Every structure is written in structure tokens, then in C-alpha cells.
Amino acid sequence: MRFNDALSGFVLLALAVFVWATAAGFPKLTGAPYGAAFFPQVLAVLLGLAALVLIFRGIQAWRNGEAVIQAGAWVRNPARWLGLGLIIGALLLYSGISASLGFHVTVFLIAAVLMIYLGVRVWLALLVAVIAAITLWLFFARVLLVPLPGGVLTSILW
Amino acid sequence: MDVLGNAFDLILDPYVLAVVALASVFGLFVGAMPGLSATMATALLVPVTFFMPPVPAIAAIVSCTAMAIFAGDIPGALLRIPGTPASAAYADESYRMTKNGQANVALGAGLVFSILGGLVGVAVLILGAPVLAEFALNFSSFEYFWLALLGLTCSVFITPQSQVKGMVALLLGLLLSCIGIGTTSGHPRFTFDNLELMGGVPLIPALIGMFALPEVIRYVLSEDRHLPLTQRRFGKILAPQLDLLRRYWRGLVRGSLMGTVIGAMPGAGADIAAWVSYALSKKFSKTPEKFGHGHPEGIVESGASNNAALGGAWIPALVFGIPGDSITAIAIGVMFMKGLTPGPMIFMNNPEMLYGVFFAFILANLLLLPFGWAAIKSAGYLLAVPRPILMPLILLFCIVGAFASNNTVFGIMTMLALGLIAYLMEENNFPVAPIILGLVLGPMLEENFLNSMQKTQGDLIGFINRPIAGTLGVLTILLWLSPLLMRLWRNVRVQPRTS
CATH class of the missing domain: 1.20.58 (Methane Monooxygenase Hydroxylase; Chain G, domain 1)
Structure with a gap:
């Protein structure tokens, strides 16, 4: 724009x-x-x-x-506005509820919704989102010891 | 020699080697993805280096960027989309070579001459930096003030679009650096009573916000998301390079030296080095008419140049603490976080660490040969990674990276705010790199000014009556006046003809 x-x-x-x-x-x-x-x-x-x-x-x-x-061509395309909203929403969502919902669930939701929006097949998006959530958790929380919030899964993970 | 031995041990530590290898693969991948730049690779890497000791942290950044700058050539040749801005100068040329069935020659030239250029850049860094550092030991706050100002001025003057917009970006960066409790005054500025802003704008979230998030936004808003791949299999990559070396060794030398010099200029980095060297190559070529029709000569020279610039950029960064480009600006930020203050003293207090960085550079350039070769061979698969899957993963990485530096969601909010601002700025032709230079150099500029004024009790004469400070000052002011002088000069020359 x-x-x-x-x-x-x-x-x-x-x-x-x-x-x-x-x-x-x-x-x-x-x-x-x-x-x-x-x-x-x-x-x-x-x-x-x-x-x-x-x-x-x-x-x-x-x-x-x-x-x-x-305005760029995307301005007249409601789907693009939705995409922009999803990105901003993802960051706000993580900031707002990751503490209570936990890192895994929040990250899974963000990744899955964005991929499905971008046209990835649903089963593939869900699969990649699960793998991404687990990999990022293992790398940042276990290797680098970043205190990522466990949320609803805390009792299972620790 | 003890220092060299210690530094060698530091870099050959298995942990460091593993970090370098992983950072290299990461750099190759990000560099090869169209739209994801070497700066972005560095920005995404920083949150991870945050948890490492200084030598592996810097080695990771060095190897990641060397790989990323080369890898940018791959989609340039195969898709005509430069993977990083540093490959833009010759993307068209190498794409034409691909069309002529010479993708292996074009990519091999990018690889081999990147390595050779990179090694020249490192050699100049290793030989030149200690000499300059000795000289810099005489510097006081007056000289550092001018140096910082000169660096910032250069970053504005090399803005390709509009210098006014470059200046706006720089001023915004400097203003961002004012936020928080100032070290000299101790008074909270522009914090709006927000406790987290007291510590200033957090660097890592700011970096991710400005260099990574806008790419995700741009991708989601783009209409054309399909990338057609022209070629998946390649002939011999390295064999044709001997012939190119024999024919164009002059270009290699010129490109490497030019790249190092441009890299060392504050604000100008690999992308500008590549453009200048491509133009020079054409100018000095015996066959300039072949340029633009799939001719490897320009690729040799500018490919060497952009990797040489990486080494060059570290010269002012290590010697004066003035970053040569946005990547070293990030690296300086990382060094500060590690409690290392770049400047001449580092050559005396931490020589092992310094030589460790030098060895990391050599290692990265040597590793580039096997890694780069493998990257070219697997380019078909690399470029086939579906971006609808990749982009959400990058967004996740942004989130975790912005969170991990302070373990607060404040980092994520900072990233979001600066990401949206950076996206809007780039859409409107404002460059983003000066912001990061301003953010990193702002405190240095202000502190050196205020400290100098304490010494002279407010008398500005101290800035010009010292020989080195005076020279630097005159240089800076001449640079400011240069557009005006150029215009006058042009008028004087044009008038006699028109009248």
C-alpha cells in the first residue's frame, strides 16, 4: 500500500x-x-x-x-485481509493466551490455521503443525532452556 | 603464537564445529529461499546464539551469512528471483546462462568465486584490522563521535531510492535508541511509564520484526505465489571454473578488493558491492556486448565481490564498533549482549576471541565448497519446499525468537509493532537497514557526544581542534555537503554549454 x-x-x-x-x-x-x-x-x-x-x-x-x-491489488481481495488479520491475530493470540493454554496448543493452532488458509491440505497442515510444535518445544525448551509456558499440557510434559 | 593456538582450539571444539555446520545448513536454506535474505537468516539465528558463548555465537553468524550470500545465487539462476538482495545484480545474467543450458557453469562460478572472494575479504580483515586497531587506540570520545556520525551518514548516502527517506529511517532508528533509561543521564525517556520500555527497545525482537516478519506479511499479501522451476539436474559444477579462473582472474582480484572496500564502508554491504562490481566488470571487459546475454564474466567479479564484502564489513565493526552493514550491526548487538565491547581494546583484551572469529571466517569459506556443491545438486528439492508450509513455520520461529530473548510477550508485541512499521516503510520505498544502524549506534553517538562535552565543559571546539577528530569532522561535513556541491558543479559545467 x-x-x-x-x-x-x-x-x-x-x-x-x-x-x-x-x-x-x-x-x-x-x-x-x-x-x-x-x-x-x-x-x-x-x-x-x-x-x-x-x-x-x-x-x-x-x-x-x-x-x-x-493500494496494491490485495486490498480489494477480502481473503488477503483475512491473511493479514491471521498473522496479527496469531501474534496477539500467542501474547494473550499462551501462558494459560500453553506453548504447544497455541503454536499448533497458529501453524495449522495459517497453513490451511494458505491452501495446504488439512491433514498435512495438522501433521506439520504437530511436528513443528513438538520440535520447537524440544529445541527451545529442552536444549536452550527457554521457559516456554506448558499451559494445559504442563502436567503431562514435566 | 599462544594466542593463535588458543584460538585454534576454540574454533576446533566439537561444539563450535557442530554449531558452524548447523548454522551453515540454516544459512544455505534461508539464502536459497527467494525473498528470505541473509540479514533475515541472521536475525532468526540471533535468538539461538543468545544462549551460546561468544565464539560459537559469532562463528554461527559468520558461517550462516557466508552460506546465505552464496545460496542467494541459486534461485537467481534457476528462477530469476535473487534469493538475497546481494545476488540481484547478476540474477538476470545467470538466469540467461541457465536458459542457454549453462546453469552448472553459472552456479559453479557463483560458488567458486564466492569462496575466493570471501577468502580475500578475510585476508584483508586479518591483516588490516590489527593495524587499524593500533591506530584507533589514540581515539577518544571526540573521534568516536565523528566515526559514528560518519558511519551513519554513509548509510544514508548509499540509500538507492531517496536520501531523504534514508535519513528518515536513520532518525527513526536513533529515536528508538533513545527509549529507556539513558546511560549518561539516568532519566527514563519515552517510556510512557511502561516498566518494560525502561530497558529500551529489545534488540532481538526488533531485528526479527524488521527483517523477518515483513517477508511473511508480503508473502501472505502477494497474489502470485507460484514459482516455476526450470531445471533440476546439472552437469559438472566445478570443472568449468578453472577455465573461468584463467580467463577472468583480473575480475576476481578487482571484485574481491572492491567488495572488501565497499563492505568496510559503514552502511554499504554485499548488495551494493555486487552492483558496483558488476558495473565495473562490464566497463573493463573486453567483450562488454556479451553482458546480459548469459556471460559469466560479471558473475565472477560480482560473485567474488559480495562475499568479500562480508569480511570487509567486519573491519570497522571490530576495530571501531561501527557496523559495515546491517549484518554486522546485528553482530555488534550480539557482542554487546555477550559483554564484549567491540573496539581497539578487544584486540588486547580478547585476542583469542578475535582470532576465533577470523578462523571461523576461513572455516566458513572452506566449508562453502562441499556445502555449496551439495546445495546446488539438491537445488531442485530445496526450491520445491512448499512456501505455504514454510511461511507459517517462519512465523512460529519469529514468535519463539522474539519471546526467548527476555521470556516475555513484550518481545512479541515489539516485533509486531516494528514488523508492521517496517512493512509499510518498505512498501513506500523507505529503506529499513538504516533503522538498525541507528538503533545500534545511537547510544554510542550520544554517549560520546555527552562525554566529550563533559570534558570540555560544553565547548564544541574539542571536536575540531584535535588532528584526527578534525579530519574526521571535515570528512563528515564534506559528505553532507556533497549533494549540494555536486549540484553546483553540474550547474557550472552545464551553463557554458547552454549559454
Whole structure:
């Protein structure tokens, strides 16, 4: 999805103003010529300048007939939106419920659903998802000792 | 000699060798997958290296990237889709060679000259780095400030699309590096009272978010997911290379040296080295008209160049702590996590570790011959791995990797946020690599500035009245002014003709 540079520029300009204003509230260090606010504020000024250049260029391009937003072909395809939603959903799902549901079940669900969405045959997707969940568990939890949540399977696994 | 012996023992440890072999296979696989870059391979490898001692961790990164850069040639030749951006310069040429029935020659050239170029890069690294380090011992915070700034400036100037967008990416990276409790001021910045942001943006989730997640998103949103494979069986891979070596040894030398130099320039890495060397090869060729019609000369030179760049990139990384490309930026992050501070002192305090890295480089390049040969032979199977299965598995790897560095879901949220931002930025022609340079170099830039100002009590003169600092400063400022000067120069030259 392509936005006109002016649009990106306005977002970046807002960010620059926000950074400057937030940094202005940082305390000054006694005796030190430059404090915690100095570096972020210099960056904010530079970012603001770059944003102005983008805005200027974007407006020129827009005058020359460039669309404000050029959407890729996928935007009109609800199936692609579903795919994007599945990826974001997978990460939110893992963050939200892996602690209670456990690593294996969560990872199995994510892998199986995504593969089926991408057109893998159901039995194959389920099989690969099971193998992936077990392999990742063995490698990260047993070899590298990452404390992955056991969840509902805790009592069986330990 | 004791140091060399110790370093040799370090690298020949069975554990290290096993790590190198596994990292090599991983690198070959990821590099050979279209759309999955060497940087992505490194980013996905980092969470695993997190659990290793320093030498195997760095050796894993070194061998993985050397393999990945070569493996990028495979889909370039067979599908006309470069596996990594570093192969893009000559993907078209090698695909034409495949069409002419010379896939074995094209891929063999990629392999053999990658190894030779890689070895030249390592040789320059081994010979050059200690000399530079001795020189760098005289540096103080003033010089390091300019060096960091020079490195960051280069990364913006080599942005192929738009320098303004490169600068925006760099500034975003630097701003990200401000988040958390600053080491010099001790005041929490931009943490929004979030306890986990106090420690700053976690590096590993940020890396995975910026270099791996966008590829998964791009794949899911792509309309054309079918990759037609043209060839599965190959003739002799290595035999034709002797003839190429005899004919194009000049290109090999030029490509290797050029690649090392470009790699050593902060911000410019293997992909730029390959483009420059391909262009040079054509310029100096006796038969430039053959280029673009399946001619191996350019592949020899740029294939050597992109692998040489890997070694070159480690020179500023080890000597000054300034990464030469996004891969060494990641490696510097890993070294910091291991409690190693790259810089001239590492040559005195940890020489074993340093020589261990050098040996790892040589080992990786030597292993490339059998591993790369096997990868070419099995390319048909490698490229047949169904991506609808692969991509969800990569997503799982991203999740576990982002989680494993801090054992909190905060890492996953960081990855998601930065992944979506990186995807949108790349869609809009903003480069992503400067962000990671900014994130890694930001603290160095700020701390060296503030420390310098403490020394001179706020007097900026210290940045220019020391000979080395002054030179670096003039160099940096000239670089900033260069677009303006170029424009003036062009105007002066054009005006007499038009008037």
C-alpha cells in the first residue's frame, strides 16, 4: 500500500513535534551543558526538516497526478485481509493466551490455521503443525532452556 | 603464537564445529529461499546464539551469512528471483546462462568465486584490522563521535531510492535508541511509564520484526505465489571454473578488493558491492556486448565481490564498533549482549576471541565448497519446499525468537509493532537497514557526544581542534555537503554549454 509522500511527511512531522515536546519535559542535569533532552530534540528537528521535504515533494507529485493512496491489488481481495488479520491475530493470540493454554496448543493452532488458509491440505497442515510444535518445544525448551509456558499440557510434559 | 593456538582450539571444539555446520545448513536454506535474505537468516539465528558463548555465537553468524550470500545465487539462476538482495545484480545474467543450458557453469562460478572472494575479504580483515586497531587506540570520545556520525551518514548516502527517506529511517532508528533509561543521564525517556520500555527497545525482537516478519506479511499479501522451476539436474559444477579462473582472474582480484572496500564502508554491504562490481566488470571487459546475454564474466567479479564484502564489513565493526552493514550491526548487538565491547581494546583484551572469529571466517569459506556443491545438486528439492508450509513455520520461529530473548510477550508485541512499521516503510520505498544502524549506534553517538562535552565543559571546539577528530569532522561535513556541491558543479559545467 503506497501513500503519497506528503501523507508520510505529515505523520513524521507530528512525530517530530511530539518528540520535541516530550523531550522538553526532561530534567536538566546540574553542571552538565547538555542534558537528556538534547539528543532527542536534535533528532526531532532533523526529522521535522526531512518531513517538510517529503511534504513538499508529495504535494508536487500529487499536483502531477499521483494518487494520494495507491493500494496494491490485495486490498480489494477480502481473503488477503483475512491473511493479514491471521498473522496479527496469531501474534496477539500467542501474547494473550499462551501462558494459560500453553506453548504447544497455541503454536499448533497458529501453524495449522495459517497453513490451511494458505491452501495446504488439512491433514498435512495438522501433521506439520504437530511436528513443528513438538520440535520447537524440544529445541527451545529442552536444549536452550527457554521457559516456554506448558499451559494445559504442563502436567503431562514435566 | 599462544594466542593463535588458543584460538585454534576454540574454533576446533566439537561444539563450535557442530554449531558452524548447523548454522551453515540454516544459512544455505534461508539464502536459497527467494525473498528470505541473509540479514533475515541472521536475525532468526540471533535468538539461538543468545544462549551460546561468544565464539560459537559469532562463528554461527559468520558461517550462516557466508552460506546465505552464496545460496542467494541459486534461485537467481534457476528462477530469476535473487534469493538475497546481494545476488540481484547478476540474477538476470545467470538466469540467461541457465536458459542457454549453462546453469552448472553459472552456479559453479557463483560458488567458486564466492569462496575466493570471501577468502580475500578475510585476508584483508586479518591483516588490516590489527593495524587499524593500533591506530584507533589514540581515539577518544571526540573521534568516536565523528566515526559514528560518519558511519551513519554513509548509510544514508548509499540509500538507492531517496536520501531523504534514508535519513528518515536513520532518525527513526536513533529515536528508538533513545527509549529507556539513558546511560549518561539516568532519566527514563519515552517510556510512557511502561516498566518494560525502561530497558529500551529489545534488540532481538526488533531485528526479527524488521527483517523477518515483513517477508511473511508480503508473502501472505502477494497474489502470485507460484514459482516455476526450470531445471533440476546439472552437469559438472566445478570443472568449468578453472577455465573461468584463467580467463577472468583480473575480475576476481578487482571484485574481491572492491567488495572488501565497499563492505568496510559503514552502511554499504554485499548488495551494493555486487552492483558496483558488476558495473565495473562490464566497463573493463573486453567483450562488454556479451553482458546480459548469459556471460559469466560479471558473475565472477560480482560473485567474488559480495562475499568479500562480508569480511570487509567486519573491519570497522571490530576495530571501531561501527557496523559495515546491517549484518554486522546485528553482530555488534550480539557482542554487546555477550559483554564484549567491540573496539581497539578487544584486540588486547580478547585476542583469542578475535582470532576465533577470523578462523571461523576461513572455516566458513572452506566449508562453502562441499556445502555449496551439495546445495546446488539438491537445488531442485530445496526450491520445491512448499512456501505455504514454510511461511507459517517462519512465523512460529519469529514468535519463539522474539519471546526467548527476555521470556516475555513484550518481545512479541515489539516485533509486531516494528514488523508492521517496517512493512509499510518498505512498501513506500523507505529503506529499513538504516533503522538498525541507528538503533545500534545511537547510544554510542550520544554517549560520546555527552562525554566529550563533559570534558570540555560544553565547548564544541574539542571536536575540531584535535588532528584526527578534525579530519574526521571535515570528512563528515564534506559528505553532507556533497549533494549540494555536486549540484553546483553540474550547474557550472552545464551553463557554458547552454549559454
